[in-house]
Amino acid sequence: xxKLIIATRASDLALWQAYHVKERIEKSFPGIKVELNKxxxxxxxxxxxPLALVGGKGHFTKxxxxxxxxxxxxxxVHSLKDVPTYIPEGLELAAITQRxxxxxxxxxxxxxxxxxxxxxxxxxxxxxxxxxxxxxKRPDLTIKDLRGNVNTRLRKLKEGEYDAIILAYIGLHRLxxxxxxxxxxxxxxxxxxxxxxxxxxxxxxxxxxxREIAMTLNDEDSFLCTKLERDFISKIGAGCSAPxxxxxxxxxxxxxxxxxxxxxDGTHIMQEELSAPLLECDGLGNCLxxxxxxxxxxxxxxxxxxxxFKEEMPQRL
Numbered sequence: 304x305x306k307l308i309i310a311t312r313a314s315d316l317a318l319w320q321a322y323h324v325k326e327r328i329e330k331s332f333p334g335i336k337v338e339l340n341k342x343x344x345x346x347x348x349x350x351x352x353p354l355a356l357v358g359g360k361g362h363f364t365k366x367x368x369x370x371x372x373x374x375x376x377x378x379x380v381h382s383l384k385d386v387p388t389y390i391p392e393g394l395e396l397a398a399i400t401q402r403x404x405x406x407x408x409x410x411x412x413x414x415x416x417x418x419x420x421x422x423x424x425x426x427x428x429x430x431x432x433x434x435x436x437x438x439x440k441r442p443d444l445t446i447k448d449l450r451g452n453v454n455t456r457l458r459k460l461k462e463g464e465y466d467a468i469i470l471a472y473i474g475l476h477r478l479x480x481x482x483x484x485x486x487x488x489x490x491x492x493x494x495x496x497x498x499x500x501x502x503x504x505x506x507x508x509x510x511x512x513x514r515e516i517a518m519t520l521n522d523e524d525s526f527l528c529t530k531l532e533r534d535f536i537s538k539i540g541a542g543c544s545a546p547x548x549x550x551x552x553x554x555x556x557x558x559x560x561x562x563x564x565x566x567x568d569g570t571h572i573m574q575e576e577l578s579a580p581l582l583e584c585d586g587l588g589n590c591l592x593x594x595x596x597x598x599x600x601x602x603x604x605x606x607x608x609x610x611x612f613k614e615e616m617p618q619r620l
Contacts, residue, residue, distance in 0.1 A: 304335055304512045304513075305334070305335065305336060306335065306336045306337075306338060307328065307335050307336070307337050307338070307377050307378070307513065307516065308337075308338050308339075308340050308375065308376045308377050309321050309324065309325060309337060309338070309339050309340065309376060309377070309378055309379065309380055310340045310342060310367040310370045310371055310375075310376035310378070310379040310380075311339055311340070311341060311342065311367070311379065311380050312341075312342060312343070312363060312367070313341040313342060313343050314452050314453075315452060315453065315454065315478060316382075316452070316453055316474045316477065316478060317380070317382070318339075318341070319477050319478060320380050320382065320477070320502055321339050321380045322339075323502075324380045324400075324502065324504070324520060325337045325339065327519070327520060328516055328519070328520075331516075331519045332516060332519075335516075340370055340375060340376045342366045342367055342370060343366070363381070363382070363385040364379070364381055364385060364386055364387065364505075367379040367381070367505075368391055368394055368505070371394060371505070371506075371507050372391065372393055372394065372507075377506065377507060377510060377513045378397075378504055378505060378506045378507070378513055378516075378517060379504075379505045379506075380502055380503075380504060381502065381503040381504075381505060382498075382502065382503075383399060383497075383498030383499075383501040383502060383503035383529055384495075384496045384497060384498040384499045385498075386498065386503045386505070387542070388533050388536050388537035389537075390505070393507065393508055393509070394505055394506065394507060394508060395505065395506060395508045396503050396504070396505050397504055397505070397506045397514055397517040397518065397521070398503075398504040398517040398518055398520045398521035398526070399501050399502070399503055399504070399521060399522060399525045399526040399529050400501055400502040400504070400520055400521070400522060400525065401501070401522035401524075401525050402499075402500050402501040402522070402524075402525040402528070402529070403473050403476075403500045403501075404472050404473055404476065404500055405471075405472075405473070405495040405499045405500040405550065406471075406472040406473075406489040406490065406491070406493075406495075407433060407469055407470070407471060407472065407489075407490045407493045407495065408469070408470060408471070408472040408475065408487060408488065408489050408490065409467055409469060409486075409487070409488040409489075409490055410457070410460060410467060410468050410469070410470060410475075410484050410486065410487055411460070411466060411467040411468075411484075411485075411486040412460065412461060412463075412484070412485055412486065413466060413467075413486070414466060414467060414486060415486045415488065416486070416488040417437075417440070417441065417467075417488065417490065420441065420444065420466060420467060421466075422443045423443060423444070423445055424444055424445065424466040424467065425444075425445045425446075425447050425464075425465050425466050425467075426444050426445070426446055426447065426465060426466065426467050426468065426469065427446075427447050427448070427449030427456070427459065427460065427464070427465040427467070427468035427469070428446060428449055428468065428469045429448050429449050429450055430469070430496075430544075431544060431545060431546035431567045431607070431611055432494075432496055432545075432546050432547060432548050433469050433493065434446050434546065434567045434568075434569075435546040435563075435564075435565050435566065435567050435568075435569055435572070436490075436492070436493050436494070436548070436563070436569070437469065437569070438567075438568055438569025439565070439569035439570075439572055440492065440569075442568075442569055447464075447465060449465070449468055453470065453474055453475065453478060453480065454480075456468055456470065457480065457483070457484070460484075467486075469490070471499060471500070472489060472500075473499070473500040493548070494548035494549070494550050494561060494562070494563050495548060495550050496547070496548060496549065497529070497532040497533055497535070497536045497547075497549045497550075498529050498532060498533070499550075501522075501525050501529055502520075503529075504517045504520050504521075524553050527551075527553070527558070527584070528551040528552060528553060528558070528560075529551070530588070531551040531558070531560050531584065531587050531588035532549045532550065532551050532560065532588060533588070534586075534587075534588030534589050534592070535549045535560065535562060535588035535589070535591055535592045536549060538588065538589050538592035538593065538596075539564075539592040539595065539596065539600060539601070539604070540601070540604070541564070541604060545564075545604060545607070545608070546564060546565060546566065546567050546604075546607050546611070547562065547563070547564045547604070548562060548563040548564070549561075549562045549588075550562075551587070551588070553581060556580060556581045556582075557578055557579070557580060557581065558578065558579055558580075558581055558584040558587060559576060559577070559578040560576065560577055560578075560587050560588055560591055561574070561575065561576035561577075562574070562575055562576070562591055562595065564595070564600060564603060564604060564607070565603060565607065566603070566606065566607050566610060567607060567610065567611050568610070571603050571606075571607075573595060573598060573599070573600055573603060575591060575594055575595050575598075576591070577590055577591045577594070
C-alpha cells in the first residue's frame with residue numbers, strides 16, 4: 304500500500320485531529336503517503352437550528368462514511384462523541400485513540416465561574432446534556448442555543464451575545480484557544496457524553512492493511528471504556544443529541560460506569576452507576592442501561608425529546 308486517504312470534516316478542530324492521525328501513521332509506516340479528503344458534513348451546514356431538532360443521526364459522520372463506501376477514502380477520523388452506535392455495513396470502528404481530558408469548561412469574559420453568574424444570566428450551549436446538568440445546578444439561568452465552529456462560538460461570547468458559554472475543554476486545548484479567554488473554569492460536576500476526548504478511527508472492513516494501520520492508533524483502555532459507554536447508549540436508544548451523559552473509567556483493577564439522564568430543563572433527573580472487576584466488565588454498559596430502563600428511563604427520554612427546545616420550535620421549524 305503506497306497511499307492512504309483519510310476522510311475528515313473540514314473544520315479547524317477536525318483538521319487538527321486528522322493531521323495528528325496522519326503524522327502518527329506516517330511515522331509508523333514511512334513508506335505510505337497519507338492524504339486528506341476534506342468534507343463538509345451535514346452538521347456543519349445546518350447552523351440555523353439545534354441538531355436535536357433536525358432529526359436523524361450521524362450529522363457529522365454520514366458524508367465521511369459515504370466517501371469510504373464509494374472508495375474515495377480508506378479510513379475516517381471522527382470525534383468519537385459524534386459517532387452513532389450504528390455503523391453501516393462494510394465499515395467498522397476499528398480503533399480508539401487514547402482519551403484525554405474529558406472536561407466541559409465554562410468560558411466568560413466577565414465572570415470567573417458558574418457560581419458568579421447573576422440570576423438570569425445567558426449561557427450558550429446547544430447540548431441537551433449540558434443544558435440538563437447546568438439547569439439542575441442553576442435553574443435560574445437562561446440557556447441560549449449556540450451553534451457554529453469553535454471560533455464562531457468564541458466570537459459570539461466576546462461580542463457579548465452570552466454571559467458565558469460551555470464547550471469541551473479538549474477542543475480548545477488542541478487549537479490553543481484557551482489563552483485568549485480571561486475566565487476559564489472546568490466544570491468537574493458535569494458527566495461527559497459518550498466518547499468525549501477520544502478519536503474514533505473508522506475503516507473499510509474489507510481492507511486488512513488499513514485495519515493493521517488503524518490498530519497502531521488504538522488505546523486498549525480507551526477502547527474498553529468507550530465501548531461500555533456506546534453499549535449503554537445503544538441499549539437505551541439515545542442519539543448523540545439526547546440529554547444523556549455516560550462515562551466509564553478504569554481505576555486500578557475496577558471499571559466504573561456512571562450515567563445521568565433527564566429533562567433538558569434540569570428536572571426528572573435519573574443518575575446511576577455500576578462497577579465491576581476489569582476482567583468481568585464486558586456487559587457493564589448494557590447492565591446499567593437495563594437497570595435504568597427498569598426505573599423508567601425510556602419514558603423520561605421520550606418526554607425529554609418532546610420538550611427539548613420547545614420554546615424555539617415555532618419560529619425555527
